[in-house]
Amino acid sequence: MTVTGGSLDVISSERMAAVDANAAALGVPRKQLMESSGNAVARAVRSASDPGERVALVCGRGNNGGDAFVAARFLGDRDVAVHLLGRPESIGTAIARENWETLRAAEVPTVTVTDSAALDLGSPDVVVDAVLGTGVSGELREPARTAAERMNALRSAGSDEGGTGTTVIAVDVPSGIDADTGKPTGGDGAVAVEADRVVTFHDAKPGLERLEASVTVADIGIPAAAERYTGPGDLLGLGRSPDSHKGENGEVLVVGGGPYTGAPALSARAALRAGADLVRVACPASVADEVQGYSADLIVRELPGDALAPDHLDRIADLAADRDVVVIGPGMGTGDGSIELVRRFLDDFARRAVVDADALRVVPEVDTDAELICTPHQGELRGMGGETAADPAERAELVRDFAADVGHTLLVKGRYDVIASDDGERVRQNRTGNPGMTVGGTGDVLAGTVGALAAQTDPRTAQTDPFQAAAAGAYVNGLAGDAAAEANGHGLVATDLIDRLPHALYDE
Numbered sequence: 001m002t003v004t005g006g007s008l009d010v011i012s013s014e015r016m017a018a019v020d021a022n023a024a025a026l027g028v029p030r031k032q033l034m035e036s037s038g039n040a041v042a043r044a045v046r047s048a049s050d051p052g053e054r055v056a057l058v059c060g061r062g063n064n065g066g067d068a069f070v071a072a073r074f075l076g077d078r079d080v081a082v083h084l085l086g087r088p089e090s091i092g093t094a095i096a097r098e099n100w101e102t103l104r105a106a107e108v109p110t111v112t113v114t115d116s117a118a119l120d121l122g123s124p125d126v127v128v129d130a131v132l133g134t135g136v137s138g139e140l141r142e143p144a145r146t147a148a149e150r151m152n153a154l155r156s157a158g159s160d161e162g163g164t165g166t167t168v169i170a171v172d173v174p175s176g177i178d179a180d181t182g183k184p185t186g187g188d189g190a191v192a193v194e195a196d197r198v199v200t201f202h203d204a205k206p207g208l209e210r211l212e213a214s215v216t217v218a219d220i221g222i223p224a225a226a227e228r229y230t231g232p233g234d235l236l237g238l239g240r241s242p243d244s245h246k247g248e249n250g251e252v253l254v255v256g257g258g259p260y261t262g263a264p265a266l267s268a269r270a271a272l273r274a275g276a277d278l279v280r281v282a283c284p285a286s287v288a289d290e291v292q293g294y295s296a297d298l299i300v301r302e303l304p305g306d307a308l309a310p311d312h313l314d315r316i317a318d319l320a321a322d323r324d325v326v327v328i329g330p331g332m333g334t335g336d337g338s339i340e341l342v343r344r345f346l347d348d349f350a351r352r353a354v355v356d357a358d359a360l361r362v363v364p365e366v367d368t369d370a371e372l373i374c375t376p377h378q379g380e381l382r383g384m385g386g387e388t389a390a391d392p393a394e395r396a397e398l399v400r401d402f403a404a405d406v407g408h409t410l411l412v413k414g415r416y417d418v419i420a421s422d423d424g425e426r427v428r429q430n431r432t433g434n435p436g437m438t439v440g441g442t443g444d445v446l447a448g449t450v451g452a453l454a455a456q457t458d459p460r461t462a463q464t465d466p467f468q469a470a471a472a473g474a475y476v477n478g479l480a481g482d483a484a485a486e487a488n489g490h491g492l493v494a495t496d497l498i499d500r501l502p503h504a505l506y507d508e
Contacts, residue, residue, distance in 0.1 A: 010203055011203040011204075012205070012206060013179040013180055014135075014180075016201075017134075018231075018234055019202065019222060020222070020226075020233065021232050021233030022233040025232050026223060026231070028221065028223065030095055031095045032221065033221065034096075037070070038071040038072075038073070038099075039074055041070075041130075042072075042073075044199045048167045052079060053124075054079040055078045055128065056081050057127075058121065058131055059084050059131065060085055060131040061090050062091075063092075064131065064132060065084065065085075065131070066093065067172070068082065068128055068130030069100050069103050073106065081124075082103060082110045083113055083121065084100070084110065084112050085116075085144065087112065087114060088100055088112060113147075116143035123154075126167045126169060127166050127167070129148075129168060129174060129175050129193045131175040132176070133179075134173055139186030139187075140175065140190070148193045152193065168195045169195065169199060170193055170197070172201060174213075176191055176193055178207055179206070181207045182208065195213045198216070199216045200217055201217070201218050201222075228429055229429050230472070230474060234471050235505065237468075238464070238472060249455075251277060251279075252276045252278070252326075252455050253281075253325075253326045254271070254281045254326075255283075255316055255320075256283060257284060257291055257330070257332060258283065258284045258287065258331065258335070259331065259332070260332075261290040262294075262444075264281050264331050264444075265291050266444040266445050266494055267356075268295075268448060269297070270449045271327070271449065274452035274476070275453070276451070276452035279299065279452075280299040282315070283300065284308060285303060285304055288301075288302040301319060307335050308332050309341055312341060313344050317348065317349075324352065325352045325454045326349070326451075327354045327356065328345070328353055330356055330357055330447060331444070332358055334358050339358070346368045347367065349369075350370055351371070352372075352466065353371070353373070354451045356374075360380050360383070371422070373450055374406075375443065377412070377443065378412060378413070381402070384406070386410075386412075388414075396418050396420075400427045404423055408422050409421055409422050409470050413443060419467065419470045420467075422466070430475050430478055432475055432478025432482055433481050433482065434478075434482055434490075435490065436491070437478075439494060440494065441495070445480075446477040450469055453468075453469040454469035475504075476505050479500075480504045481497055484500055
């Protein structure tokens with residue numbers, strides 16, 4: 001792969017979809033991004049052809065085809081034909097349909113292909129593959145399969161005589177190629193477009209480096225803030241299957257309470273509102289009735305005594321064994337026995353946990369195989385041995401470094417929350433939320449929210465990535481807080497956030 005026009009930075013197809021959505025939320029219309037993408041494709045076509053030469057654009061019915069519709073408008077000095085695979089009324093997005101109608105109104109030559117056997121591209125000098133973009137899986141189906149075969153045949157024509165065939169330029173990724181792996185989506189040997197050039201957008205996709213093609217990375221105007229800050233794109237992949245059954249959307253165990261009763265109840269109720277199917281609370285018997293009294297939806301498991309202690313370890317380990325995520329720390333206090341319990345539990349735990357409040361202090365000293373998501377405020381971060389700063393960019397770098405040092409995902413609360421992955425490779429900031437959220441309990445709501453999201457299954461992966469869960473949790477918790485502030489001003493309380501979590505998650 002030869003890369004021109006951009007850096008060697010890469011972005012997965014999943015993350016690119018999130019960045020697109022975040023850019024739209026920042027006020028950059030998708031129509032504007034499509035205009036920029038199409039212009040970039042047209043520049044590539046012009047560099048590979050001369051005025052008057054024939055150009056065939058083979059287009060699918062999604063935004064990948066929409067990019068090519070735009071490109072055709074910038075190729076007025078070429079002999080252009082746009083081939084749409086399918087009926088115009090089945091074009092999948094409003095902006096792609098709008099650009100198709102613009103082509104028709106401008107009298108750009110178009111051909112509608114409803115029978116793959118009738119696909120005739122002629123003998124173009126350049127063919128543009130805009131059939132399918134990123135995020136496609138499985139073998140190519142008709143008419144995409146035939147289109148790929150025809151484009152490949154044009155490319156290879158004349159090679160037996162030592163000449164060159166038609167130049168093939170792919171939009172974003174060659175159709176039938178997985179953008180993240182560079183392999184055919186239908187498996188080894190499956191049909192895929194063999195491109196000479198690829199015009200991709202914003203950043204290179206990881207799989208493109210495996211291709212024997214030159215890659216142009218086009219800057220289409222996506223602001224850096226779309227990657228730096230959380231947004232609605234960070235919620236993509238969350239949700240539940242219509243065929244799911246009880247328990248398949250996450251089971252969470254909250255371990256806490258003793259000196260305080262509200263904190264574990266807030267975390268547990270937030271986890272339910274954020275989509276967990278089942279939430280259990282393990283707390284000292286002295287407060288169990290009070291915790292249960294907060295909601296009939298909670299399943300409360302009593303532990304003997306009035307504080308968490310090492311004697312509870314076996315019982316908590318049994319309760320945690322079949323749970324997807326444990327949220328540990330809310331309301332447990334600073335007693336030596338409680339801290340020792342957390343230390344021993346994490347030492348032996350090998351699954352996923354959200355660590356909050358006073359439980360955070362043991363994280364740097366434990367040797368655990370668990371995936372931890374730590375949710376400190378800045379004072380708790382310093383108590384863990386981390387550093388902070390007033391400048392948001394500097395603070396983000398400090399959190400990144402500390403996350404890599406402790407080897408766990410961090411979500412550091414503040415005016416701008418900072419989220420860093422366990423290897424320090426990814427860092428994001430969150431700008432939702434307001435000063436009214438300094439009231440007690442909002443951090444407990446956040447811990448439960450993150451726990452629920454970390455327990456869910458992402459259809460694209462086996463389980464929601466801890467970093468993804470932390471970033472999405474910070475975003476929706478802040479959105480819920482903003483909605484609560486709109487209703488109650490700075491007189492909001494933590495319980496105001498809980499019922500607003502579903503709207504923050506699913507109404508974006």
